[in-house]
Amino acid sequence: MRTLKFLLQKEFKQIFRNKALLPLIFVVPIVQLLILPLAADYEVKNINISIVDHDHSTFSRNLISKITSSGYFRLADYSNSFQSAFNQIESDKSDLILEIPQGFEKNLVRENEQKLFIAVNAINGVKAGLGGAYLNQIITAYNADIRLQWFQSDKFNTAPVITVASSNWFNPFMNYRFFMVPGILVVLVTMVGAYMCALNIVKEKEAGTIEQINVTPIKKYQFILGKLIPFWIIGMFVFSVGLFVVARLVYGIVPVGSLLLLYGYLSIYLIALLGLGLLISTFAETQQQAMSVAFFFIMIFMLMSGLFTSLDGMPQWAYIIAKCSPVTYFIEVVRMVVLKGSGFSDIKNHFVIMIGFAVLLNGLAIWNYKKTS
Amino acid sequence: MTNETVIKTDKLTKRFGDFIATNEITFEVYAGEIFGFLGANGAGKTTAMKMLCGLSTPSSGNATIAGFDIYKQTEEIKKNIGYMSQKFSLYEDLTVLENIQFFGGIYGLTDKQLKAKSNQLIETLGMQNEAKKLVASLPLGWKQKLAFSVAILHEPKIVFLDEPTGGVDPIVRRQFWDLIYSAADRGITIFVTTHYMDEAEYCNRVSMMVDGVIKALDTPDNLKKQFSASSMDDVFFELARGAKRKAD
Numbered sequence: 001m002r003t004l005k006f007l008l009q010k011e012f013k014q015i016f017r018n019k020a021l022l023p024l025i026f027v028v029p030i031v032q033l034l035i036l037p038l039a040a041d042y043e044v045k046n047i048n049i050s051i052v053d054h055d056h057s058t059f060s061r062n063l064i065s066k067i068t069s070s071g072y073f074r075l076a077d078y079s080n081s082f083q084s085a086f087n088q089i090e091s092d093k094s095d096l097i098l099e100i101p102q103g104f105e106k107n108l109v110r111e112n113e114q115k116l117f118i119a120v121n122a123i124n125g126v127k128a129g130l131g132g133a134y135l136n137q138i139i140t141a142y143n144a145d146i147r148l149q150w151f152q153s154d155k156f157n158t159a160p161v162i163t164v165a166s167s168n169w170f171n172p173f174m175n176y177r178f179f180m181v182p183g184i185l186v187v188l189v190t191m192v193g194a195y196m197c198a199l200n201i202v203k204e205k206e207a208g209t210i211e212q213i214n215v216t217p218i219k220k221y222q223f224i225l226g227k228l229i230p231f232w233i234i235g236m237f238v239f240s241v242g243l244f245v246v247a248r249l250v251y252g253i254v255p256v257g258s259l260l261l262l263y264g265y266l267s268i269y270l271i272a273l274l275g276l277g278l279l280i281s282t283f284a285e286t287q288q289q290a291m292s293v294a295f296f297f298i299m300i301f302m303l304m305s306g307l308f309t310s311l312d313g314m315p316q317w318a319y320i321i322a323k324c325s326p327v328t329y330f331i332e333v334v335r336m337v338v339l340k341g342s343g344f345s346d347i348k349n350h351f352v353i354m355i356g357f358a359v360l361l362n363g364l365a366i367w368n369y370k371k372t373s
Numbered sequence: 374m375t376n377e378t379v380i381k382t383d384k385l386t387k388r389f390g391d392f393i394a395t396n397e398i399t400f401e402v403y404a405g406e407i408f409g410f411l412g413a414n415g416a417g418k419t420t421a422m423k424m425l426c427g428l429s430t431p432s433s434g435n436a437t438i439a440g441f442d443i444y445k446q447t448e449e450i451k452k453n454i455g456y457m458s459q460k461f462s463l464y465e466d467l468t469v470l471e472n473i474q475f476f477g478g479i480y481g482l483t484d485k486q487l488k489a490k491s492n493q494l495i496e497t498l499g500m501q502n503e504a505k506k507l508v509a510s511l512p513l514g515w516k517q518k519l520a521f522s523v524a525i526l527h528e529p530k531i532v533f534l535d536e537p538t539g540g541v542d543p544i545v546r547r548q549f550w551d552l553i554y555s556a557a558d559r560g561i562t563i564f565v566t567t568h569y570m571d572e573a574e575y576c577n578r579v580s581m582m583v584d585g586v587i588k589a590l591d592t593p594d595n596l597k598k599q600f601s602a603s604s605m606d607d608v609f610f611e612l613a614r615g616a617k618r619k620a621d
Contacts, residue, residue: 006478014466208460215426215456216479217448 003218007226011200015230025196029188029238033181033246040180040308047131048076050085050094057105059146066142067098072134089121096120096131108146170256170340177251182334183307185242190301190327193235193270195294197277201227202290205281224366228274235270236263256341262334265347268354269330275361276326282368301327326357377404379531379562380425385434387420394420396585397434402578404530407553407563409573409593412582413613418566419459421582422533425564426456439530452480455524455532455561459539461516463523465509469500472508473523480527494522497552514545518552525556532556534565538572550575570605579605581612588612 015021049067053060068075076094079085088094099117107114118135122128171178204210213223247253255262276297284290304318305327311319322328329350336342344351380402387395395417402408412418423429425438427447436443439453463472473491482490495504498518503511508519517537525532534553538546550572557563565576573579573593580590589596589612593605602608 002481003479006475010464010467010471010475013471014464017466207465208458208462209464211428211458211460212456212462212476213479214428215451215454216476217451217481218479219448 003222004225007218007222008229011226011230015234021196025192025234025238026241029192030241030246032188033185033242034250036184037177037180037251040176040184044127044130044134045072047073047096047127047134048088048094049073049096049098049131049135050077050079050088051075052079052082052085052097052099054080054102055100055104059105059108060100063100063139063142067135067138070134070138072131086119089119092121092123094121095124095127096135098135178253178339179335180307181247181251181253182243182338183305183331185239185247186327186331186334187298187302187305187307188242189235189239189266189270190273190330191298192238193231193273194277194280194298195291196234197227197231197274198280198284198290198294199287200231201278201281202284202287205284206286220366220369224278224362224369227278228271231274231277232267232270235273236266239266253338255338257337257343261344261347262337265330265333265337265351265354268351268358269326272326272354272358272361275358275363275365278365279361279368282365282370301325304328305331307331326354329353329357378402379404379439380408380436380564382425382436383434385421385424385436386432387417387424387429388432393585395424398582398585398587400580400587400590402531402562402564404562405557405560406577407557407565407575409576409579410564410566410582411568411573411579411609412566413616413618414568415618416582416616417585418582419535422535422564422566426454426533427451428456452527453530455527455529457520457524457532457534457537459535461513461520463508463516463520466507468505468507469495469511469519470504472519473526476523477526482527490526494526498522514541514548517541518545518549521549521552525561528559529561531562531564534563536566536568538567538569546572570609573605573609581609583612583616584618 015025051064051067053064064075064078067073073096077085077088082097082099085094085097085099089097097117097119099119101115101117104114104116116139118132120128120132201210204213243255277294280290280293280297284293300321304314304322305325306322307327311322311328314322333342333347333350336347378401380400382401383399384397385395385399386393386397398421410418410422420429424431424443425436427438427443427450431443438450441449441453443450464475467475470491473494474487477487477490495501498515500515500519503515508516511519521532521534521537524534538549541549546569553563553565553575565572567573576593578590578592579596581588581596589599589608591599596608597603597605600608600611602611
């Protein structure tokens with residue numbers, strides 16, 4: 001116990017003295033949590049549209065004003081020729097072309113039918129897909145409006161229509177931030193925890209101080225606890241600041257579920273994560289190596305954790321990889337507890353799996369950490 | 374000096390693949406003596422020392438340190454030895470005082486002992502003004518003296534010094550040897566490697582290691598007689614000339 005006290009004292013002194021590390025622990029995550037959710041927003045706005053109007057009629061003007069007033073589109077170009085609109089796409093000034101053919105109004109009124117042409121710049125897949133879909137919706141709505149206004153007759157001839165009304169549970173306004181912020185917070189805690197822990201131990205290897213420690217009667221478990229406890233506390237702290245200061249005050253996210261449950265899970269998650277950091281440090285000889293290996297894992301964790309994309313859309317083998325990452329489970333748990341208010345029985349399996357990760361990673365690390373060579 | 378043996382090795386060997394870094398070395402070190410462990414760069418001194426400290430497991434052979442077995446009782450050995458590596462290895466981002474208290478603390482000194490020890494140590498080293506400064510800001514010579522003092526803080530039976538005076542000026546070297554003598558006077562056995570042959574003369578007994586084997590072991594005077602050399606320098610050249618291994 002006394003040995004551990006001395007180890008912890010030393011560790012905290014070193015952490016608080018490290019002028020390069022402190023902002024990385026306490027400032028950077030907060031700034032990231034303020035900025036990243038803005039980028040991780042799936043709502044696409046400001047889609048640049050080029051409209052080729054061959055008709056110049058009241059109807060075509062109405063349609064254009066409907067599109068531009070929707071708030072999603074920005075009129076990049078209004079012209080008479082498809083070629084000039086296409087030039088806009090080629091020079092990346094425009095994402096979509098809507099071509100309104102000559103006789104648009106006439107055909108719509110007389111023939112009761114008219115085709116429009118939409119060309120989409122699919123370089124940015126998300127923007128193109130959503131932009132096309134938005135535009136389709138606007139045109140459909142416009143079509144329905146016209147029919148209501150101009151052709152009220154035909155009461156008996158209306159085609160049967162199934163209207164689907166969906167309601168979004170747990171996040172009624174489909175606010176992406178509610179969904180992203182807790183997930184991003186998890187990734188930030190993961191980065192701080194895994195990097196700091198791995199780098200800290202490897203730094204002692206580089207400086208040679210670990211050799212000095214290895215000739216003392218310090219036990220393996222004491223040394224490892226002395227390294228884990230400080231970063232466990234820092235992880236708790238970063239998560240709390242993110243949850244109570246940034247998420248609550250800036251994004252207005254108040255956890256629906258039990259905080260005790262959330263912190264219970266966080267504490268096990270941190271043990272698992274620090275175990276990973278520890279494991280990396282037992283393999284790496286230099287901070288550069290540790291950094292590269294940690295970066296590799298964080299990258300996979302981040303992109304495969306279901307943070308940005310749904311896990312269900314992955315091929316089976318990729319899904320299995322995603323399920324081998326502790327981050328995946330913690331993101332699920334955070335979203336379930338914070339947004340949905342899930343209780344212990346809902347995340348029981350998650351607890352079991354995370355305890356498994358903690359035991360496995362730490363076990364491997366302790367087994368691989370040698371006081372002798 | 375008594376004839377109690379504190380280090381006893383028997384055909385101690387360390388192999389790294391095909392390379393035999395230390396080849397069946399057998400020697401004894403007696404309590405309270407200053408034992409010089411000499412050899413050219415790459416002769417296997419550091420490897421041998423790491424095995425004796427429990428940092429490295431031998432490939433074969435036996436050894437006892439302070440009466441404890443080098444394989445089975447490593448933790449017991451660690452309580453009874455001090456070690457100062459080639460590389461300076463105190464914490465640069467802790468102060469002088471904090472380093473003393475940290476290492477004292479993990480060797481199990483009580484608060485009272487810690488306080489007394491650190492005061493006494495700082496006074497002996499004349500570091501009253503530097504006690505609260507970060508170790509990183511000290512000149513190398515002071516760091517080495519501090520590292521030695523920290524290594525014997527817990528009054529070990531044996532202290533291992535791996536080229537403790539590398540890179541320091543002659544005055545500091547002299548002061549360093551004063552510290553070594555005073556530790557030896559208190560009964561601490563000194564096991565030291567060095568490349569300075571004048572330092573070899575300060576040792577009670579000296580061993581010469583060439584290509585992983587001990588080629589000679591005796592008092593400096595006897596060695597000089599044996600090789601009919603006028604100084605330890607000549608003894609070293611005589612022995613190291615036959616070395617096959619290139620330095621480093």
